[in-house]
Amino acid sequence: xxxxxxxxxxxxxxxxxxxxxxxxxxxxxxxxxxxxxxxxxxxxxxxxxxxxxxxxxxxxxxxxxxxxxxxxxxxxxxxxxxxxxxxxxxxxxxxxxxxxxxxxxxxxxxxxxxxxxxxxxxxxxxxxxxxxxxxxxxxxxxxxxxxxxxxxxxxxxxxxxxxxxxxxxxxxxxxxxxxxxxxxxxxxxxxxxxxxxxxxxxxxxxxxxxxxxxxxxxxxxxxxxxxxxxxxxxxxxxxxxxxxxxxxxxxxxxxxxxxxxxxxxxxxxxxxxxxxxxxxxxxxxxxxxxxxxxxxxxxxxxxxxxxxxxxxxxxxxxxxxxxxxxxxxxxxxxxxxxxxxxxxxxxxxxxxxxxxxxxxxxxxxxxxxxxxxxxxxxxxxxxxxxxxxxxxxxxxxxxxxxxxxxxxxxxxxxxxxxxxxxxxxxxxxxxxxxxxxxxx
Amino acid sequence: xxxxxxxxxxxxxxxxxxxxxxxxxxxxxxxxxxxxxxxxxxxxxxxxxxxxxxxxxxxxxxxxxxxxxxxxxxxxxxxxxxxxxxxxxxxxxxxxxxxxxxxxxxxxxxxxxxxxxxxxxxxxxxxxxxxxxxxxxxxxxxxxxxxxxxxxxxxxxxxxxxxxxxxxxxxxxxxxxxxxxxxxxxxxxxxxxxxxxxxxxxxxxxxxxx
Numbered sequence: 001x002x003x004x005x006x007x008x009x010x011x012x013x014x015x016x017x018x019x020x021x022x023x024x025x026x027x028x029x030x031x032x033x034x035x036x037x038x039x040x041x042x043x044x045x046x047x048x049x050x051x052x053x054x055x056x057x058x059x060x061x062x063x064x065x066x067x068x069x070x071x072x073x074x075x076x077x078x079x080x081x082x083x084x085x086x087x088x089x090x091x092x093x094x095x096x097x098x099x100x101x102x103x104x105x106x107x108x109x110x111x112x113x114x115x116x117x118x119x120x121x122x123x124x125x126x127x128x129x130x131x132x133x134x135x136x137x138x139x140x141x142x143x144x145x146x147x148x149x150x151x152x153x154x155x156x157x158x159x160x161x162x163x164x165x166x167x168x169x170x171x172x173x174x175x176x177x178x179x180x181x182x183x184x185x186x187x188x189x190x191x192x193x194x195x196x197x198x199x200x201x202x203x204x205x206x207x208x209x210x211x212x213x214x215x216x217x218x219x220x221x222x223x224x225x226x227x228x229x230x231x232x233x234x235x236x237x238x239x240x241x242x243x244x245x246x247x248x249x250x251x252x253x254x255x256x257x258x259x260x261x262x263x264x265x266x267x268x269x270x271x272x273x274x275x276x277x278x279x280x281x282x283x284x285x286x287x288x289x290x291x292x293x294x295x296x297x298x299x300x301x302x303x304x305x306x307x308x309x310x311x312x313x314x315x316x317x318x319x320x321x322x323x324x325x326x327x328x329x330x331x332x333x334x335x336x337x338x339x340x341x342x343x344x345x346x347x348x349x350x351x352x353x354x355x356x357x358x359x360x361x362x363x364x365x366x367x368x369x370x371x372x373x374x375x376x377x378x379x380x381x382x383x384x385x386x387x388x389x390x391x392x393x394x395x396x397x398x399x400x401x402x403x404x405x406x407x408x409x410x411x412x413x414x415x416x417x418x419x420x421x422x423x424x425x426x427x428x429x430x431x432x433x434x435x436x437x438x439x440x
Numbered sequence: 441x442x443x444x445x446x447x448x449x450x451x452x453x454x455x456x457x458x459x460x461x462x463x464x465x466x467x468x469x470x471x472x473x474x475x476x477x478x479x480x481x482x483x484x485x486x487x488x489x490x491x492x493x494x495x496x497x498x499x500x501x502x503x504x505x506x507x508x509x510x511x512x513x514x515x516x517x518x519x520x521x522x523x524x525x526x527x528x529x530x531x532x533x534x535x536x537x538x539x540x541x542x543x544x545x546x547x548x549x550x551x552x553x554x555x556x557x558x559x560x561x562x563x564x565x566x567x568x569x570x571x572x573x574x575x576x577x578x579x580x581x582x583x584x585x586x587x588x589x590x591x592x593x594x595x596x597x598x599x600x601x602x603x604x605x606x607x608x609x610x611x612x613x614x615x616x617x618x619x620x621x622x623x624x625x626x627x628x629x630x631x632x633x634x635x636x637x638x639x640x641x642x643x644x645x646x647x648x649x650x
């Protein structure tokens with residue numbers, strides 16, 4: 001073909017260092033993120049007694065909530081990487097490296113879970129996970145104790161920590177495997193290495209599904225150990241998709257604004273990332289959230305409905321409806337069309353919006369406490385009346401400082417990775433198809 | 441390069457048959473690249489009733505032809521919304537209201553207490569609202585796509601043309617219809633020949649069944 005040399009030249013210029021390496025350009029942002037992160041965590045920990053909450057419960061729950069947000073970002077990115085290899089997707093080659101680098105945070109994210117190990121070591125884990133001290137639970141909440149004691153074979157501290165080690169181990173292994181493999185393909189263009197990634201994507205998807213589901217059971221559902229929902233793992237997966245795809249979009253847009261990935265990531269890629277965010281992060285989330293709600297609402301079994309009741313007492317309905325509108329209806333209408341997905345500025349606004357509401361989703365999952373005396377209530381209205389003034393605590397400054405703190409550390413680590421590695425899989429056999437990709 | 445252009449005076453059928461009406465002109469190209477360039481030129485020349493036919497989807501052809509996005513999503517969105525509304529009204533009327541409305545005959549709602557839930561229980565209605573939204577959106581999408589494309593259409597003048605048969609194999613065609621306001625007999629053929637096709641041919645309307 002006569003135009004081949006020209007295409008070769010343009011490909012070389014697309015893959016030039018200035019377009020595919022962040023280098024030291026992220027240095028100031030990275031330093032700022034680290035400083036903000038340290039200050040945020042320091043403020044949260046030191047000022048926690050002033051912010052209220054007894055015995056550090058608020059601090060621990062706030063930490064858990066923001067930890068889950070940054071964890072879900074990494075897991076969502078890992079899911080994206082796995083699914084691209086699983087489907088042999090060509091279009092996504094140019095956006096896969098940022099996803100791999102975000103996912104590779106899973107190799108160190110266990111560090112952010114260590115505070116709960118400290119709590120366990122000092123015998124304080126029961127403050128947020130009531131099953132951790134059954135004697136205490138029997139004294140203070142006999143109604144829940146009767147249910148939880150039957151789950152002790154699963155909900156006990158040794159097994160909890162064994163599982164946590166397994167989850168973090170599996171995630172670190174998967175993230176590392178896909179990043180290393182991709183770096184190898186980027187260096188050598190080896191089709192064998194590419195095929196190996198595809199081959200292991202299937203088992204990786206199964207491992208991913210099992211570990212995220214059980215992690216959601218362990219770290220969120222067991223906050224209210226009397227309650228259960230078999231859909232909860234899928235709910236957490238949907239939340240991972242929301243934050244993960246949003247983070248990939250934000251990362252690509254910011255890299256392009258700093259002059260990288262020019263000509264490699266186009267409106268076509270943004271449209272497809274937007275479709276994924278719309279499909280999984282908005283519609284699928286709403287589908288799962290509603291399905292879980294409807295089954296429990298319909299069956300109307302007290303040990304199940306308590307969890308939702310806690311979220312409709314006092315001021316909590318405001319946040320429940322904020323999720324309905326902010327996490328589903330408004331972004332559904334906003335992102336349903338083709339054109340906002342193709343405009344990076346609008347799409348990145350949608351992505352930031354979705355991360356904000358996913359943050360609120362985790363707040364809504366982690367913070368409420370099911371009233372202890374629910375088992376003895378005689379009628380619904382008396383419960384509603386008794387808990388009429390339940391605050392949500394959303395405006396407590398600890399949530400801001402904690403978000404800045406853990407978010408800053410996460411951002412610092414992510415920028416670190418973006419600076420260290422090439423931003424695109426340079427010699428991927430499918431790179432040319434990805435650059436030329438069109439939706440129609 | 442074989443070029444075959446028939447003029448209206450030549451277009452006489454078997455002895456005694458009336459001359460057939462001209463459907464349009466086709467230009468045959470050997471590569472997608474040549475077709476793409478030709479499409480740019482035809483668009484710039486201001487033709488409106490024309491099309492490109494290819495054996496496989498050619499990326500960027502829509503842009504070269506200047507085809508705007510379809511408006512199909514807009515009616516489909518409102519069809520979906522209609523489904524949501526109908527499902528809500530149907531369920532709330534039948535389950536929770538006891539007055540009569542006239543819908544071909546007089547029908548009355550039948551409030552019936554189910555598992556102690558309020559008569560107007562939105563969560564119970566949502567699955568049906570969701571399903572009817574999907575149903576109306578999907579069927580209207582399918583139906584309107586047919587309508588907008590002028591389907592079903594059981595025959596087409598191009599399908600009777602022997603040269604055009606290679607469109608399913610290895611050739612790329614530009615078709616300009618005779619009803620285009622800019623179509624001028626002879627001029628349009630010359631214009632197409634200037635775009636570097638391997639053949640240009642006039643296509644006639646099919647004869648009407650007697």
